[in-house]
Amino acid sequence: MVDTLSGNVADLVTDAAAKVPGRVALVDTASGRNLTWEQTDRAVDAFAARLLAAGLEEGDRVAIVLPNSAEFCVAVFGILRAGGIAVPAAAKSPELPGLLSDSGARFVVGADLAAPDLAAPDLAAPDLEAAADVRPAMRGGEDIAVICYTSGTAGVPRGVMLSHRALLSNVDQCARLQPTPVTANDRVLLVVPLFHLYGLGPGLLQVAAAGATAVLLEAFGTERALDVCAEHRVTTLVGVPAMYQALSAATPDRLAEGLSTVRLFTSGAAPLAPAVLSAITQATGLPVYEGYGLTETGPVLTSTLVGGIAKPGSVGRPLPGVELLLVDSDGRPVGAPTDPDETEWFDGDETETGRVAARGPNLFSGYWPDGAHGPDEDGWFRTGDVGYLDADGDLRLVDRANDLIIVNGFNVYPKEVERVLDELPQVAESAAVGVPDERTGEQVIAVVVLRDGATLTEDEVRDHCTERLARFKVPSTVRFVDELPHSATGKVRRASLRGSVA
Numbered sequence: 001m002v003d004t005l006s007g008n009v010a011d012l013v014t015d016a017a018a019k020v021p022g023r024v025a026l027v028d029t030a031s032g033r034n035l036t037w038e039q040t041d042r043a044v045d046a047f048a049a050r051l052l053a054a055g056l057e058e059g060d061r062v063a064i065v066l067p068n069s070a071e072f073c074v075a076v077f078g079i080l081r082a083g084g085i086a087v088p089a090a091a092k093s094p095e096l097p098g099l100l101s102d103s104g105a106r107f108v109v110g111a112d113l114a115a116p117d118l119a120a121p122d123l124a125a126p127d128l129e130a131a132a133d134v135r136p137a138m139r140g141g142e143d144i145a146v147i148c149y150t151s152g153t154a155g156v157p158r159g160v161m162l163s164h165r166a167l168l169s170n171v172d173q174c175a176r177l178q179p180t181p182v183t184a185n186d187r188v189l190l191v192v193p194l195f196h197l198y199g200l201g202p203g204l205l206q207v208a209a210a211g212a213t214a215v216l217l218e219a220f221g222t223e224r225a226l227d228v229c230a231e232h233r234v235t236t237l238v239g240v241p242a243m244y245q246a247l248s249a250a251t252p253d254r255l256a257e258g259l260s261t262v263r264l265f266t267s268g269a270a271p272l273a274p275a276v277l278s279a280i281t282q283a284t285g286l287p288v289y290e291g292y293g294l295t296e297t298g299p300v301l302t303s304t305l306v307g308g309i310a311k312p313g314s315v316g317r318p319l320p321g322v323e324l325l326l327v328d329s330d331g332r333p334v335g336a337p338t339d340p341d342e343t344e345w346f347d348g349d350e351t352e353t354g355r356v357a358a359r360g361p362n363l364f365s366g367y368w369p370d371g372a373h374g375p376d377e378d379g380w381f382r383t384g385d386v387g388y389l390d391a392d393g394d395l396r397l398v399d400r401a402n403d404l405i406i407v408n409g410f411n412v413y414p415k416e417v418e419r420v421l422d423e424l425p426q427v428a429e430s431a432a433v434g435v436p437d438e439r440t441g442e443q444v445i446a447v448v449v450l451r452d453g454a455t456l457t458e459d460e461v462r463d464h465c466t467e468r469l470a471r472f473k474v475p476s477t478v479r480f481v482d483e484l485p486h487s488a489t490g491k492v493r494r495a496s497l498r499g500s501v502a
Helices: 011-019 037-053 070-081 096-103 164-175 197-210 222-231 241-248 252-258 274-284 414-421 458-468 494-501
Strands: 024-028 034-036 061-064 085-088 107-109 144-150 158-163 187-190 213-216 236-239 264-267 288-293 300-303 323-327 354-359 381-389 395-400 405-407 410-412 427-437 441-450 477-480
Touching (some): 011 037, 011 070, 024 037, 024 070, 034 037, 037 070, 070 197, 070 213, 085 096, 144 164, 144 197, 158 164, 164 197, 164 300, 187 197, 187 222, 197 213, 197 236, 222 252, 236 241, 241 264, 252 274, 274 288, 323 381, 405 441, 410 414, 414 427, 414 441, 414 458, 427 494, 441 494, 458 477
Parallel strands (some): 061 085, 061 107, 187 213, 236 264
Antiparallel strands (some): 024 034, 144 158, 288 300, 323 354, 354 381, 381 395, 405 410, 427 441
16 A cells, blocks of 8 residues: 555555556546556556656656547656656647646656657557566655646636645545545546546546546547447546536436446535436436645645535535635634525625635645645645535535625625526526626626527516525626636636636
8 A cells, every 4th residue: 555645646556556467447438448457557667767867867757648548647657666747638629838837847748849859658659568667766655756837717827736645645645535436347438538626536546546447538529428338348437516417417318328337426626416316326326426626725625525415515524634614814713513404505695705725635735836725834735716614514606706796785696696597498507707897896797608599688687686596696797608618627727717807
């Protein structure tokens, strides 16, 4: 078993190869190639040897610009085994050149860009059959393993420094949940991008720690995903709300057919709409367990698996080893459990709400390059999320603190408005943002995507909101658009949306 406080993340592969050498580790649905854990371990050795031969030194950054694939998995573990720092990145992102420059990447795997290019691991090469001569990596524990770039609410990418300790601790924390998110016998669909920490940590690293099987899919499409799940007898889905929303639109028979072998659905990266959770449960008979976290927290902080109940609107309780507080703007604890009959949705009274703060061994080491703005001297990190606790002690998120809209001194949380907008059957997706207003400070703008063939007027939207919301929360303007900007995990990018509608 890998030591969470001093080990190297790549040791997860070594352990799996020792325990279950012949079990399939990676199923690459694009290439049709399968690798056992023994083959994966040898491929990781071989790639680490290539890096060292190319001049990699301990602590050098190596960017990975590859889709979800066996090559990505081997590359990330190979970098860590060689003593480097992995910098996963999206291939088509316009932010990629800036990311490479900011991180000072010594090599780039999978893209011919400014830094010296290093070909992706050749999994068919003869050296896959023989262990490479790789010096043991001395890095681990508090040494940085991965730098993940996250835009946050400001829209400016920042490198989040995650140590081996943080990543391994979160893997251990998740593994202690019941039901266990990933067991040795699971076949886990990994379609959430591996360059995002949610796909990398709760996805790939959790699979490696359990010695399970990763079924790798480059991109999500409802029919393709259902076909892959059926063909490879997937037992666990690591998903995001956009995936479950798309799946919920399929017929119950189609879902039952494609997901017949699944035992566990998990969702993260953003809150899951109760209607979507209900639709999936009705079609499959299984709940969708939600979690919450950030790149800075390794990433998982809470899960409804802790309480064992998939509660609509809740993201659950802290993982084992995680402490969580709600604090005010000065960092003082606030919030207390409230009457469960009053917590179906936040009603605008912010006296019970606070900013989520967390402490635990899974937290990051600060932002690249100097570790600024990491956990404080007592180990606490204040997130940008606002929430409250219900009567069961489960966390319910209200919104991002920086997305708060203030109209004439009154707080408007975008999710309050969006919940009402989404009640309209014509609405496929919506977002509420605040823009400056000379008279009121800010005004609420609703941005709406209609379902195919649907029609809706601005007056109809405003009339509906007027019936359901306080007057200061009613959108002053409604914009109809073809699509909303999303992050890789399906979150609406409100920062860029504000700029486009202002």
